[in-house]
Amino acid sequence: MLELAILGFLYDTPLHGYELRKRIAALTGHVRPVAESTLYPAIKRLEKAGLLARTTEPGAVAAPRHVLTLTEKGRGELLNRLAEPDRRDITDENRWFTVLAFLRHLPEPAAQADVLRRRLAFLEEPASFFYDGDRPLAAEELDDPFRRGVLTIARATSQAELTWLHATLESLEDAADS
Amino acid sequence: MLELAILGFLYDTPLHGYELRKRIAALTGHVRPVAESTLYPAIKRLEKAGLLARTTEPGAVAAPRHVLTLTEKGRGELLNRLAEPDRRDITDENRWFTVLAFLRHLPEPAAQADVLRRRLAFLEEPASFFYDGDRPLAAEELDDPFRRGVLTIARATSQAELTWLHATLESLEDAADS
């Protein structure tokens, strides 16, 4: 998720670590803050894998900056990760939102639609958080107000997302037709 | 999150590892599956910390089972974690849902309400995923349909949750009055 965000932000423009940190904090930080001690090792990993390159710029404002640029390999890697997200990128809302935040980088509307369809398939699976044996329970069947809350909220999210998914898929298909 | 779920399930009744695994999978597995190789070490950790005890039952169906029971310390620990969730338990929906799934175990309605109020405060903070400088952007201001989706979905979730939170807080306060 973190790596995807790094690649996603750098796809647009080269950035130094600190700026990247701020952008990632803005994107997902209010929900899931990223520690500094997680970001810098992640940058190193990506650099070691040849996905990004760094050029040291002597201190413009404070300490010297390492400006990070995606390599061609890095650009390809981002597109791969976007086009073929793994199961958890689809199911976990935090990861899914990160995919969505950068999905526009995929050049083909058809490829974008494929990703949306995977999420759609997931949302259409009959699943709950609470079961009576194998049968998923509806909010109305629960006595516990807190568990009822979980289902109420999850259902509202699901509804809103399904509406959006259908609308967006339609306009992507229109774009592909023209 | 995993530890909280283990403590939460065992608070009701002793279970063996495999059954615990199935319940956790039902609770959060469709969103965030938990590997077996994560569960057993987690059980060990909790055991080592004196939060749960295991009694070996000779193989009822298949291999011998380790029936896990919460100790008094374990019961206290669960209540503590529920009453004073850390910041990430409040902000991250996955963790928050786990808190909600077991919040009924807190004996005091006032304590339950305190936890809900922390979530309420978080949801009322003005935050977006996307910014123009410092100003949070609304869905309508974005060209990117995917980013617009993120905001649309997040807003729907937020609305549903706020409605539920207010209603539930009210009924908790009524319960405390009577």
Next chain:
DNA sequence: CGAAGATACATCGTCAACGATGTATTGAGA
């Protein structure tokens, strides 16, 4: 009768994330 799948637990190596801490500079406010 044999294979497959569910039950039930465990270990190993690796990697990713975290908190704590350190280093250095610049600009703003008290």
Next chain:
DNA sequence: TCTCAATACATCGTTGACGATGTATCTTCG
């Protein structure tokens, strides 16, 4: 003038999560 916050990066040790793999038994279905 002094301190604090922001800028900018880095390392260290620990913990937590994961995939892969191993070991058994029992049941079910072909």
